[in-house]
Amino acid sequence: MSSSKHLHFIGICGTAMGSTAAALRALGYTISGSDEKVYPPMSDVLRQAGITLTEGYLAENLPPSADLYIVGNAISRGNEELETLLERKLPYISMAELLKQEVIQGKRSFVVSGTHGKTTTTTMLAWIFEQAGKNPGFMIGGVPENFTSGARFNHSDLFVIEGDEYDTAYFDKRSKFLHYLPECAIVNNIEFDHADIFADLAAILLTFQRLLNSVPRNGLVLLNGDDKNCLSLKSYAPVKTVGTGEGCSERIHITEASPEGTAFEINGVPFSVPMIGEFNVRNAAMCVCAARHAGLTDDEIRAGLETFKGIRRRQQVRGVAGGVTVMDDFGHHPTALRETLRGLRQKYPGQRLWAVFEPRSNTSRRNVLQNELIEALKEADGSIIAAVANPEKVAATERLDPEIVAKSVSAAGRACFHEPDTDAIVARLKAETKPGDVIVIFSNGGFDGIHGKLLEALA
Structure with missing residues (x-):
């Protein structure tokens, strides 16, 4: 991470863009940005971080000497700031590619993907690492209750990121998660979604297959072993299947369900989580397997799970x-x-x-x-x-x-x-x-x- 750079964000008030900008500012980067509507809470977060904001997408908002210009995925052709950027032949990049180059490269990247449960699972895994004293970097597409912000970039070798299958930018229609260099890829489940950009389920399966194609042989793929769409994917890396079915290599068994939480076993080893529903047990089981891959003990993992507080706007x-x-x-x-x-x-x-x-x-x-x-x-x-x-x-x-x-x-x-x-x-x-x-x-x-x-x- 070279923190002497000046980065300019077009569309800076989006949740992910704003979180990224603030986290890079904390590392010492010079950050500026513009948005059509500069509004709280993100505008307050950014100003408190010492970031220069301009309202509206105007040619004069473009700082002439930034090292790199980041174009948000909500920005499309016809945007005055973007058009000026292209005319001046300035160097631009998507946010996903920025994360790859400036934050993820060289780290142990844990990418959490799937149609459902991404935000909860990403936060839970980051918190397990945090409780174990690993001080991970992370990027979460929501507001976690256990952390003060949705993103933190640091010099830890562990990085946890929510892997979204949505497209990257107007000039890059690949899924964002294809930029995230996973050592460990979690695929919670796969269903048809995002009907505005994917024609059918086959198109979604293809993008998840491409994600798995980027996991190295010394990495790990964690698949939902009860989901036939997940099981249709191939991997060069080792695969563990996580689920309740007999065929799963990491078999989940729920032992007790109460209004306060759920106790479960993975291949007979006990864990519990202060959350309800089978889907949250599945999220937790993925975290257990990923954290074991990172080198944590089961006791360290339990300490993280049992103190997890969840995400705002989830029940x-x-x-x-x-x-x-x-x-x-x-x-x-x-x-x-x-x-x-x-x-x-x-x-x-x-x-x-x-x-x-x-x-x-x-x-x-x-x-x-x-x-x-x-x-x-x-x-x-x-x-x-x-x-x-x-x-x-x-x-x-x-x-x-x-x-x-x-x-x-x-x-x-x-x-x-x-x-x-x-x-x-x-x-x-x-x-x-x-x-x-x-x-x-x-x-x-x-x-x-x-x-x-x-x-x-x-x-």
């Missing part, structure tokens, strides 16, 4: 009003909804469970997973599906139909309502819920401040 209780618990969850894929609802049955036995879902992500606004969504919502005692966000961005023939979802779930004997806006959803929940009920709100956005409005109405 986060926002408040209790009128005896009703209101939770926030980032889930936006039917599998994530289904597994979270099953886990909450463990945490709240005997209580009525309500799911509120906002179809907002590029995939969930489409009807490609409509039947899977119907099945997922049947896991709740009652559910509400909101209107599709920005419906005009999806062709009518490809768009999710909330009316059909609500009718199909209700026909299976589970009450489901489609409501047009936040106020109608709040009114419906106020009328339908009773003390002891649990409401979990699934959205990957702000959802019009529904959590606060709901708590106020229930109180």
Whole structure:
């Protein structure tokens, strides 16, 4: 890491871009950046780190003498700052490539990938290393409760990074994780997602295959041994399969599930995690295997797992009003909804469970997973599906139909309502819920401040 460089970030207020900029600033790099909307909390984080911010994408925002210009993946052609950069023939790079060159090269890189569970697993593994005194570097695409920020770059030989299969930049359509030089690659699970950039499941399997192609022979690939999509991949590196099935080399057995946490064994060796649901046990088991590869003892691993606090916006209780618990969850894929609802049955036995879902992500606004969504919502005692966000961005023939979802779930004997806006959803929940009920709100956005409005109405 050469910390005398000046780096300029175009689109600096994105979560990953901002976290990266602040972490590099802490290493002594000179950082500047611009964004269309410079807004808290990221703007505060960046200013406190001593980073110069400019609002708007203007030609005059480009510092003439930076060593390197980082183009965020939200930036596209027609952006005035980008156009000026190209005209002046200045050296530019994607954020993923920057991480590879300036941060990851030469380290033991642990890349956590998969459709679901990336953020939790990345944070959990980084925390296990931290508790064991290894002071790891990390890059997390969320807000971890155990750390003060989502990214830390240092001179430790261990680096843990969330490996996202989404594309890298307007000029590089490969998945971000193909830049991350994994010594150990974790593949939690593989399903069809990101319908805006992948044509089908085969295209997603191809990009995961390319990730595995980059793991060296002295590295390790950890695959979900219960997922046929994961098992279809080939590897030159050693492979361990982690799962509950008989064929798994690292076989998970859940021994006790309580509202406070879950105890489990891997090939007979006991561990526990203060989290609910089989999916979190799977995340933890991947961490156990990865941490063993890094050289940690099982006792060191247990100490990390047992003190793990999780991630904001993952089953986060926002408040209790009128005896009703209101939770926030980032889930936006039917599998994530289904597994979270099953886990909450463990945490709240005997209580009525309500799911509120906002179809907002590029995939969930489409009807490609409509039947899977119907099945997922049947896991709740009652559910509400909101209107599709920005419906005009999806062709009518490809768009999710909330009316059909609500009718199909209700026909299976589970009450489901489609409501047009936040106020109608709040009114419906106020009328339908009773003390002891649990409401979990699934959205990957702000959802019009529904959590606060709901708590106020229930109180």
